[in-house]
Every structure is written in structure tokens, then in C-alpha cells.
Amino acid sequence: MRNIRLLIEYDGGRYRGWKKPEKDAISASVSDKIIAVLKEMTDDPDVELFGALRTEPGVHAYGQVANFKTNSLLSADEMKSYLNKYLPMDIAIVSVTEVPLRFSAGLNATSKTYLFRYCIDNVAPIFHRNYIVHCHKVPSVDRMRKAARYFLGRHDFRYFSSGKTDKSTIREIYSIDFTEYENEFQITIHANDFLHHMARLIIGTLLEIGYGTYDVEDVRLAFSGDIPPGSLCDPKGLFLKDVTYS
Numbered sequence: 001m002r003n004i005r006l007l008i009e010y011d012g013g014r015y016r017g018w019k020k021p022e023k024d025a026i027s028a029s030v031s032d033k034i035i036a037v038l039k040e041m042t043d044d045p046d047v048e049l050f051g052a053l054r055t056e057p058g059v060h061a062y063g064q065v066a067n068f069k070t071n072s073l074l075s076a077d078e079m080k081s082y083l084n085k086y087l088p089m090d091i092a093i094v095s096v097t098e099v100p101l102r103f104s105a106g107l108n109a110t111s112k113t114y115l116f117r118y119c120i121d122n123v124a125p126i127f128h129r130n131y132i133v134h135c136h137k138v139p140s141v142d143r144m145r146k147a148a149r150y151f152l153g154r155h156d157f158r159y160f161s162s163g164k165t166d167k168s169t170i171r172e173i174y175s176i177d178f179t180e181y182e183n184e185f186q187i188t189i190h191a192n193d194f195l196h197h198m199a200r201l202i203i204g205t206l207l208e209i210g211y212g213t214y215d216v217e218d219v220r221l222a223f224s225g226d227i228p229p230g231s232l233c234d235p236k237g238l239f240l241k242d243v244t245y246s
Helices: 030-042 076-086 141-148 198-211 218-224
Strands: 002-010 060-070 091-099 109-119 153-156 170-180 184-191 238-245
Touching: 002 030, 002 076, 030 060, 030 076, 030 091, 076 091, 109 198, 141 170, 141 198, 170 198, 184 198, 198 218, 198 238
Parallel strands: 060 238
Antiparallel strands: 002 060, 002 091, 109 184, 109 238, 153 170, 170 184
């Protein structure tokens, strides 16, 4: 038995996320598409694919990591060629490597980074409209920077998640960075892990604060559940940037 690690890029615009909800038997997810090709490539109808993070519908990825186990004798290069030949053009396998059997893309990840892109030009970018959010009003980056400090460190993010879980909702955010380009701004969040909708709710809250809809101090009230967090940010501007391992 071999354990194979994949580095994956995808355009999440037409998918139900990395893995679709269990009750959704019709629409496709990114992992559905990859598994279908893996079954043909490995001649194994029961092959399983384990992802590092369950990205949500409409969210893209520069660096999703996944692994599967197989008895296939194909080389890593042959697997990469096969997968890219038969996968849809909005999913790409960047690299294929053989790793120890104990490696798990999800369980062994030590940190994950999301990147959000928004346009601050007065004209929406036509040719990048599916991958960047156009802001009709430019948010105050100074206010967002001040608010971002409240998110840093270890906190209970139960109110910054819309998913139901019996597991711990405590996560640690290592950094939130703001980068400005000519007509674009980017927000990067680096954390040990993310809950369902956590990244989108944090970014949505920061934008609301930047617009003046929320006050900087409202982050504390959202953490305690006294007020709801800001609206979910538009998923088309959100990317899973990378996943790190020790």
C-alpha cells in the first residue's frame, strides 16, 4: 500500500465546495471530481481522498493538500499526467508525491492560510470578476487593522462559525495581514485551523468595520455573542492559499 499526497489548485466557482453536504446527492464538489478520476486511474472503486481543509462553495484554492492510499504501480509523474488529463480544466494537480503511510493531509496540518482579494478601483475588473470582490465603497484599512488585533491569538470562535460541531471551537490566529496594490487590496489570515465559515465571517466583520457599519470594539461583543458578526464575505474573492506541515 502506498500513500500519495496531492497539491491542488481549483476554481471553486461551480462547485459545492471541497466536499458537498451529505444530504446533497446531486451537485458536484471538487473532491467528487478528483475521486471519480482516481477510481479509474487506480482501478479501485473504494479509493478515498482526504483533504486538508473543507473549503466552502465558491471558494477557490491555490494550495489545497489531499492524500489517498493505493496499490497502484504508476509513478508519481504518471499519476500527475493522468489526473490532469482527465480532470476538468478548473481543477489542476500541481504536484504528486509519495509520503509515509502515517501522513494525513488533514490531521498532520499545522497551519492554514486564507487570502481574500478585493478591488478598490472605481471600475469593476471585467476579466477578473470571478476571483475578486469589487468594493463600491473603499473600506478604511486603518479601522480594519485596529480591529484585526482582537482576533489575534487563541479564542473561542463559536460565534464566528455557522457549522454545528461537538468538537472544540477554540482556534488560534497567528496573523492577519493587509497588502495594498495599485487597484487591489488583500487580507491574509494565518491560523492553526478554521471552523466552517470562520474565515468568511472574520473578513466580513473586518469589512463592516472598514465601512463604518460596525465599530472596532464590536469585535469583542461578537466574540461574546452579544451581537452577531458581520455578513459572510463573498466567496469568489476567497482562496485557500496554503497548508503547512511540520
